[in-house]
Amino acid sequence: MTTPSGDPGTVPVVRRRPDPADSVIWEVSERWVRATKGDVTVVDSRRPLLVWEPGRPVPLYAFPAKDVRTDLLRKTERRAGRRHAGATVFYDLEAGDETIPAAAWTYPGEELAGHICFEWFGRDVLDHWYEEDEEIFVHPRDPYKRVDALPSTRHVQVEIEGTVVADTHAPVLLFETHLPVRYYIPRKDVRLDLFTPTDARTRCPYKGVATDYWSWAGGGDVRPDIAWSYPDPLPAASVIKDRVAFYNESVDIIVDGERQKRPVTFFSKPTR
Structure with missing residues (x-):
């Protein structure tokens, strides 16, 4: 048996390991994603990122700030009820007469700089989410899940x-x-x-x-x-x-x- 490089040897056999327990993992998604609050479109993005936080079984979306109605966000000292890995800056969402506390946040560091995440799982921060023209709920569909x-x-x-x-x-x-x-x-x-x-x-x-x-x-x-x-x-x-x-x-x-x-x-x- 030879290795892929052609050198004699054996191909190692290892069990697939889980993702690092202390890392935030992300990748580019090609789906068009929108989210609304009432009759206001808060997010409209054709270049979202899928983000997996350590210890969290489902992904989130992070959006380029220019695809978000940042004029509706107000920096706050409050934090979301659910902890988010490394997140230190949170925003309240002001939509109409309603203020949703700690509805969004940003991650520190260069990898996700300029991107904004919204709370989703377990909280009704935004009313409706769409991938392309199909409504989705609870959390984004994970491309690595069957x-x-x-x-x-x-x-x-x-x-x-x-x-x-x-x-x-x-x-x-x-x-x-x-x-x-x-x-x-x-x-x-x-x-x-x-x-x-x-x-x-x-x-x-x-x-x-x-x-x-x-x-x-x-x-x-x-x-x-x-x-x-x-x-x-x-x-x-x-x-x-x-x-x-x-x-x-x-x-x-x-x-x-x-x-x-x-x-x-x-x-x-x-x-x-």
Whole structure:
């Protein structure tokens, strides 16, 4: 065997490693991105940057200052509720009669100089975001992320506090990069009588809007909104329609007789 250079030797085999835990990573995006507040277009950029902060599972956009309505920004001493790696300068956004505190910020150093980021995930700073002419929400779609929903005949059981709440041989396994496999189970195979419907609602840029949520009614230290369903998912994930999934982080899942280890992820703690 020879190396790519033609010299004798062996090709090293290494496992792909995660990105450095202490680095802000960025790259150029070719998507046209716009964002509005009310009837005002606050961002209109054909040269945004995608930015990944350490410890944050999803990217953000950073925009050249000339593509931002900087006349609506006011430097502030306030900081965003969510910490942003290295960010020291924050801006309030003044749009009409509304002031959104610490809505935007800049990163120090030369790499991202002259670019402005806006808070997005977890805060409704701007009303609508668009990539090209399609509205998106929650966060930018990550070009290095896939979501594959695959029908299966695996035997999947879900337990909460020792009680089997779901048992199926017809799950859909949803594989989403950097997240544990989610098992979407036909409603007829779920003991929904053991749960209480809630008014929770979440959005995903890859799957759509989950408007059906349930909390465990059996007591114990179980996070709220433990199960959810997408009644009208995006076309790419249509196979999960009306199926029920659970947070692997907070329930016990047995697949083909093998009890799965509970993963530790961004979703390990209750959201409310």
